[in-house]
Amino acid sequence: MTTRRNFLKKTGILSAITLVGIPKISNAISIENNFAAVKKPVVLSTWAHGLAANEGAWKILSANGKALDAVEKGVMVTEADITNLSVGLSALPDRDGIVTLDASIMDEQGRCGGVACLERIKHPIAVARLVMDKTPHVLLVGEGAQKFALDNGFKLEPKTLSPEAEKNYKEWLKKSEYKPKINIENHDTIGMIAIDANGDLSGSCTTSGLAYKMHGRVGDSPIIGAGMYVDNEVGAACATGLGETVLRICGSFLVVELMRQGYSPEAACKKAVERLVKKNPDYKNAQVGFLALNKKGEHGAYALQKGFNYAIADNSGNKLIDAASYLK
Numbered sequence: 001m002t003t004r005r006n007f008l009k010k011t012g013i014l015s016a017i018t019l020v021g022i023p024k025i026s027n028a029i030s031i032e033n034n035f036a037a038v039k040k041p042v043v044l045s046t047w048a049h050g051l052a053a054n055e056g057a058w059k060i061l062s063a064n065g066k067a068l069d070a071v072e073k074g075v076m077v078t079e080a081d082i083t084n085l086s087v088g089l090s091a092l093p094d095r096d097g098i099v100t101l102d103a104s105i106m107d108e109q110g111r112c113g114g115v116a117c118l119e120r121i122k123h124p125i126a127v128a129r130l131v132m133d134k135t136p137h138v139l140l141v142g143e144g145a146q147k148f149a150l151d152n153g154f155k156l157e158p159k160t161l162s163p164e165a166e167k168n169y170k171e172w173l174k175k176s177e178y179k180p181k182i183n184i185e186n187h188d189t190i191g192m193i194a195i196d197a198n199g200d201l202s203g204s205c206t207t208s209g210l211a212y213k214m215h216g217r218v219g220d221s222p223i224i225g226a227g228m229y230v231d232n233e234v235g236a237a238c239a240t241g242l243g244e245t246v247l248r249i250c251g252s253f254l255v256v257e258l259m260r261q262g263y264s265p266e267a268a269c270k271k272a273v274e275r276l277v278k279k280n281p282d283y284k285n286a287q288v289g290f291l292a293l294n295k296k297g298e299h300g301a302y303a304l305q306k307g308f309n310y311a312i313a314d315n316s317g318n319k320l321i322d323a324a325s326y327l328k
């Protein structure tokens, strides 16, 4: 067998290296070239509300800021949008008429934080960030998460539903039927992933979860590896749609691991959707979309059903792209 050392010996390269030492200059050039090939900064986020969120993130990324700050501030735009029925406190409530929020964040060092079933706090993503920055934990839920937020200066917002959410909830109460609709008002989580000028990746995800869910239900969004995942050596991914189906396959982690195996971001998302189809016999009644970004700044997405779109912002602008889907 020709070992690398034998090969170098045979070709005389080894003695040349021994004589002149490791060729540092050409090595440095190739690293520099790889670095230059990375497309950055880039920020991606789910659905059309991602356009405004990307604007928020871009302010930070275009000023050489960190991806972590960009993905936090970016999705805060959506959380504060009082017309949004699926993110933040203006969103549709659970079956008991209570808005409960889920969020998660992860940075390039693999640090992460999340909150689940959080009530009456305007910016769950900022609380998730504080869980990451200030506690030895990854996930705080319910009353404990709210107490942590209040202890850290967050304000308790009123219990009342937004006028639009209240109208929808009253209508829903007439039948009280628990049937998540595909792609419409109860499937619009914002997930955001970004690579900064330094080449570092981060991700965030924030949602009110499924409309009219059971009180206490937690979806994929605050669960690291399900709703969002980042590995700075490989890439980042996030998910939107019926969280139960994503939880069953650790969806975002799976997408990142598939990119590690060499799949492009879109191919990785497609494979993950195919896995989800296999593991969820009732898949035709759900919608799921995955969004991915690799270390080179390449991106891709794939959904279960038609209708999933995402926003991408880079040096050339901010635009909406329709994702391909498993069901045509």
Ligand code: SD4
Pocket (backbone or CB within 6 Å): 086, 186, 187, 188, 189, 190, 207, 208, 209, 210, 218, 219, 220, 221, 239, 240, 241, 242, 243, 244
């Ligand atoms: C959940 N994945 O709680 C969230 C809902 C969602 O787009 O993504 N909507 O299951």
